[in-house]
Amino acid sequence: MDFLTANEALREALASGKKLWEPATGFDQSSDPAMSLMKVGRLPVIKKVKGLIEECGDLTVAIGYNQGTGAVTFTLKKTEQLTAWQAAVKQEQEPATVGEWDADKLRRTVILGMLAVHPHQDVVDPNVCLALFAQSTELCIVDRRYNEERERVAIQFRALHDCSQPSRATFSSKTAKYRAISYSPSFLLLQEGSGARSVAEKVVSELWARMRKQRYIPSAELVEGVSAKMLAFAESGVQGIMNRFTSTLAEPLGLYLVGKPGVGKSEFIKVFSTALEGVLREYLDTNQSVAVVKVPLNAAKPETLRQQALVRGLSDHSIERVMEQTLGDNHIVLLHLEENPEDFEAQRQLDEIISLITAKLDKRYAEFRANVIIVNTSNHDMCPNLRERYSTVIPMKAPEEPDRQQWMAEVLLAQFALAWKNARAGGEDFPAVEADADLKVDLRIEQYPKTGDMRQLHQWCITLAHHMQALASKVSDDADANVTIVVGNPDEQSWCLTCSRGHAGAPAEKCVLRVESRSMFCYDPVVHPEAEYAQLATVLDMLGKNVLSPGLVVFRKRNAAFSAFLAGEFSRRYPDAAHAGMDILTEDDRAKVFGRPSEIRGGLLKVMDDCNAPHSPHSFKRLLVLATVSEAGQFILRELVEQGDKSRTHRLAVRKTGCLFVLTLAEGAGLTPQILSRAHLLL
Numbered sequence: 001m002d003f004l005t006a007n008e009a010l011r012e013a014l015a016s017g018k019k020l021w022e023p024a025t026g027f028d029q030s031s032d033p034a035m036s037l038m039k040v041g042r043l044p045v046i047k048k049v050k051g052l053i054e055e056c057g058d059l060t061v062a063i064g065y066n067q068g069t070g071a072v073t074f075t076l077k078k079t080e081q082l083t084a085w086q087a088a089v090k091q092e093q094e095p096a097t098v099g100e101w102d103a104d105k106l107r108r109t110v111i112l113g114m115l116a117v118h119p120h121q122d123v124v125d126p127n128v129c130l131a132l133f134a135q136s137t138e139l140c141i142v143d144r145r146y147n148e149e150r151e152r153v154a155i156q157f158r159a160l161h162d163c164s165q166p167s168r169a170t171f172s173s174k175t176a177k178y179r180a181i182s183y184s185p186s187f188l189l190l191q192e193g194s195g196a197r198s199v200a201e202k203v204v205s206e207l208w209a210r211m212r213k214q215r216y217i218p219s220a221e222l223v224e225g226v227s228a229k230m231l232a233f234a235e236s237g238v239q240g241i242m243n244r245f246t247s248t249l250a251e252p253l254g255l256y257l258v259g260k261p262g263v264g265k266s267e268f269i270k271v272f273s274t275a276l277e278g279v280l281r282e283y284l285d286t287n288q289s290v291a292v293v294k295v296p297l298n299a300a301k302p303e304t305l306r307q308q309a310l311v312r313g314l315s316d317h318s319i320e321r322v323m324e325q326t327l328g329d330n331h332i333v334l335l336h337l338e339e340n341p342e343d344f345e346a347q348r349q350l351d352e353i354i355s356l357i358t359a360k361l362d363k364r365y366a367e368f369r370a371n372v373i374i375v376n377t378s379n380h381d382m383c384p385n386l387r388e389r390y391s392t393v394i395p396m397k398a399p400e401e402p403d404r405q406q407w408m409a410e411v412l413l414a415q416f417a418l419a420w421k422n423a424r425a426g427g428e429d430f431p432a433v434e435a436d437a438d439l440k441v442d443l444r445i446e447q448y449p450k451t452g453d454m455r456q457l458h459q460w461c462i463t464l465a466h467h468m469q470a471l472a473s474k475v476s477d478d479a480d481a482n483v484t485i486v487v488g489n490p491d492e493q494s495w496c497l498t499c500s501r502g503h504a505g506a507p508a509e510k511c512v513l514r515v516e517s518r519s520m521f522c523y524d525p526v527v528h529p530e531a532e533y534a535q536l537a538t539v540l541d542m543l544g545k546n547v548l549s550p551g552l553v554v555f556r557k558r559n560a561a562f563s564a565f566l567a568g569e570f571s572r573r574y575p576d577a578a579h580a581g582m583d584i585l586t587e588d589d590r591a592k593v594f595g596r597p598s599e600i601r602g603g604l605l606k607v608m609d610d611c612n613a614p615h616s617p618h619s620f621k622r623l624l625v626l627a628t629v630s631e632a633g634q635f636i637l638r639e640l641v642e643q644g645d646k647s648r649t650h651r652l653a654v655r656k657t658g659c660l661f662v663l664t665l666a667e668g669a670g671l672t673p674q675i676l677s678r679a680h681l682l683l
Contacts, residue, residue, distance in 0.1 A: 006109060006120075010128045013106060014135060020107050023138040024049050027159045028070075037065040040072060049139065049157065050074065056107040058082035064154075075154045076115065086119040106132075114141065115153060134160050142287045158286065200235035203283050210275035215414075216267060217399040217407055225394040226272075229253050236370065237284060245285035246330055247370035252358065254389045255375045256382055259396030261677040262453035265377040266642060268396075269294075269336050276332070291326040294336040295319060295354070296639050302349040320357050323372070327365045333372045338639060340378035347383045355389075379674070398452035405448045408457055413443055415465035415547075416485075420472065422545060440482045441472075447489035449520060455677045458643070460520040464495065466542050467513055467522060471499040474509045495522055521680045535681050536566060540573055543622075543660055550659035552641045553681045556671065558664050562683065563626070566662060570624045577622035580607050584633030585666055593636055604640075605647075608654045622658045630669045637663070638674040 013020070026045045040046055041063050050061045053074065058081045064073035112118040113129035134140040143156040204227050211218065218226075233253055237245040257265045269292065277290040295305070326333045337354065340347055354374075362369050376382070376390060399407065449460055464487065472483055488496040495515055500508035513522040516535065523538040525531065536553070543551045555563070570577060582592045582604070595602015601609055604625065611623045629637065639647060641661050646653045665671060676682070 007125055007128065009106065010109065010113075010125070010132060014128060014132045017135065018132075020103060020110060020132065020136040021052055022048075023136070025138065027139055027157065035065070035067065035070075037063065040065045046072065049137070052107075052137075053111060056104075056111045058085065058108075059111075071156055073154050073156055075152055077150075077152050078117070089119045115144070115155070117153070140286055196235050196238040199238050199283060200231050203234040203279050204230050206279045206282065207272075207275050210278055211271050214271045214274065215407060215410055216264070216271040217403045218268075219397055219399070222268070222394055222396065225392050226255065229255065229392055233370070233373075234284070244330065245280055245288050246368060249370035252370055252372040252374055254391060255373075256386070256390035256393045257375065257377045257396050258381060258393065259379070261379060261674045262455040263396045263398050264454055265396050266338070266639075267454070269334070269375060269377070270644075273334050276334075280332070288331060289326075290332040290334055292334045292336055293319065293323050293326075294338055296338045297340055297350055302346065302353065305350060305353045320360055323357070323361060324365065327361060327368045327371055330368055330371065335372060335374045337374065337376040339635075340376050340380065340382065342380040344383035348385045351386055351389065398454055401448075404452070404454075404457065405445075408448060408461055409443065409445060411458065411461040412445075412465055412468075412487075413441060415462050416441065416443075416468050416472075419465050419469035419545070419547070442482065442484040443487070444484070445487045447487070451520065453520075453677055455643070456520040459680065460515075460522065462547055463520075463522040463538065463542070464497070464513070466538070466545070466547055467497060467511065467524060468499070471497055471509050471511055474499075516681060519676075519679050519682055532562060532681075532683050533565075535683075536569065539660070539680055540569065543658065544573065546657050548680065549643060549645055550641060550656040550661055552675075552679050553660070553662045553683065554671065554675060554679045555662070555664040555683050557667075558628075559683065563662070563664070567624065567626070570622075570660065574622040577624060578607065578611050579624050579626070580604060581626045583628045583666075584636055585628070585630045586632055587636075589633065590636055593640065605654050608647075608656065608659060612655045612658050623660070625659065625661045626664075627661065628664045628666050630666045631672055633666070634663070634669075634672040634675045637661070638672075638678070641675070641678050643678070 024045050026043075027049075046063060050063065053059055053061050053076065058079045059076045060079055062075040062077075064075060065071070066073070109118065109124060110129045110132050113124040113126055114133055116126055118124045130141060138160045139157045140160050141155050142158045143154075145154045146152075207230060208218065208223060208227075230253075232249060233247050236248040257268065259265060273290045273292050277288065280288040280290070297305075323333050323335065335354075335358075337350075340350070358372065358374075361372070374389065376386075382390065382393065398404065449457060451457060468485055472485065482501065484500050486496075486498040488498070490496050490512070493514055495513045496510070497513065498508055498510045511524060511526075514525045514531065514534070515522050521535065521538075523531075523535045525534050539548065539551050539553065542548045553566070567579070571579075583589065584592060591603055593604045595605060608623060612621055627633070627637070640656070641663075644656065646655055663675070671682075
């Protein structure tokens with residue numbers, strides 16, 4: 001048989017968009033505690049995939065299910081009919097014509113060709129088979145492993161649309177010999193005539209598009225500096241026929257981001273890593289993932305970091321081990337060195353230790369050396385010793401005013417929609433309200449805040465949205481599902497909200513909010529005649545609704561009466577809440593926050609993890625942290641009090657939802673810009 005003709009038939013079917021099967025819609029691999037192997041086997045989509053493999057390939061199929069990851073495995077074994085057919089095909093001498101390639105013949109060739117078990121596999125292109133299978137079923141193979149001794153092959157699928165979405169579920173082989181032949185998106189681009197450079201340009205363009213979809217506004221300097229690096233990074237890893245991305249650059253990428261607090265350095269890491277993983281999966285490697293390994297330099301003295309660098313074996317204290325768990329699978333490590341200190345000597349010592357760690361990984365994983373991206377974020381310039389590693393230094397700055405205004409409008413609407421949805425759903429600490437299913441909002445912002453601190457602007461958005469939701473729920477006319485909300489700024493200390501139904505003459509609700517000018521935190525002064533108590537009531541309301549994660553209140557000087565009131569009010573609202581108190585005054589107090597070097601879970605991180613980890617045996621879901629801090633203590637806590645669902649070190653991630661930090665400045669201590677940028681209330 002002329003199998004060049006077979007390839008022509010396959011390529012013709014691919015180019016024409018031919019569907020050999022009906023799409024296998026509804027294929028989901030998310031983890032579900034209620035799911036079991038028996039239930040998985042009964043799912044219509046699983047039965048459909050199993051049936052088409054058995055029917056077209058003369059294979060027996062056994063289903064496996066990993067409840068932890070949600071991965072469904074199809075283990076295939078040849079039948080006697082397939083063995084006999086393979087022997088017969090190998091003896092065929094007469095060439096087949098294109099016309100003889102009917103749908104059944106194509107289906108069999110696609111199934112066996114993509115599994116690399118066709119009797120003439122050397123001339124049947126597995127990537128064309130994989131692409132045609134994906135085009136027809138909307139599924140693609142992301143892993144395939146052989147058991148040569150038992151003559152079986154285990155494969156795992158993923159829905160085609162999920163291959164371009166961020167996901168931590170990965171199914172890769174650690175041994176190159178058994179690396180899966182799987183759906184290769186770059187193969188199709190190269191077949192269309194695109195070169196490696198063209199594919200890399202698509203990757204970089206889509207990378208920024210994905211970041212902008214996450215409401216991140218990059219500066220021109222950031223786009224220029226990162227694009228040049230990422231273009232070389234992506235082009236070096238384009239492998240075409242293989243569904244595999246491995247950068248072949250001589251050295252890891254190094255970026256140094258420097259700028260004032262609140263300009264988006266930490267947000268860049270979060271958005272960039274998510275976008276990079278998605279774009280690599282869409283264009284280069286459907287099985288690729290990006291793992292952020294964060295080393296908070298503000299949480300580590302040089303001697304402590306040096307001790308961690310010397311850790312060997314299976315230890316979560318080892319930065320090296322956490323990185324190699326990702327590199328060993330040919331995935332991407334984004335090493336985030338956060339908050340590089342101001343002192344040049346401290347910078348030099350910390351960099352020497354990081355160099356020691358990466359040098360060890362270079363020796364063991366030389367072929368994956370360039371799969372490491374090192375990003376150092378800091379408020380301070382770097383010392384001359386670091387210039388060799390970080391050839392690209394990018395000054396970070398807040399977006400220009402028109403971009404900031406557009407961003408604020410989008411965030412305000414998104415936060416309002418989230419608050420409205422939560423209010424309709426009801427639940428603990430969030431009573432349900434009667435509301436229209438599809439509320440359309442006409443938002444009119446007459447004046448915007450002038451600050452360039454993106455953290456404070458985000459705070460303005462989430463607090464304003466909190467009050468907008470409460471106001472909109474008071475509008476009683478249900479005849480119209482359109483709501484008009486006007487945001488005004490009558491004076492420097494106030495923001496005015498007016499909410500009405502969309503039709504003329506509709507009743508309107510109005511409230512005037514006061515604003516804490518240093519933090520842009522908006523509160524309703526009607527709640528309490530004294531501003532501090534009204535502010536606190538808003539913080540506790542938003543904390544209860546998980547709008548703040550975490551909350552941060554700062555006392556410039558000790559106020560025993562108000563601190564006692566705050567603790568009492570917190571306990572009244574959350575009787576089962578946990579409490580933690582500590583003094584964080586010197587570098588030696590880091591252990592109170594992060595635990596001793598010998599502890600994986602220690603210090604305040606352990607308390608937080610015990611309170612709100614998803615599977616914690618404790619009943620606490622709220623935590624009040626009372627801490628007296630110096631300027632050094634503020635530096636230690638700066639990442640922990642950052643808004644976000646989780647706080648990460650290289651060895652532990654703890655949830656911050658439901659936590660309220662109350663910091664009192666020690667006598668003689670000043671308020672650092674980092675804490676000022678993160679604080680909700682300054683009292």
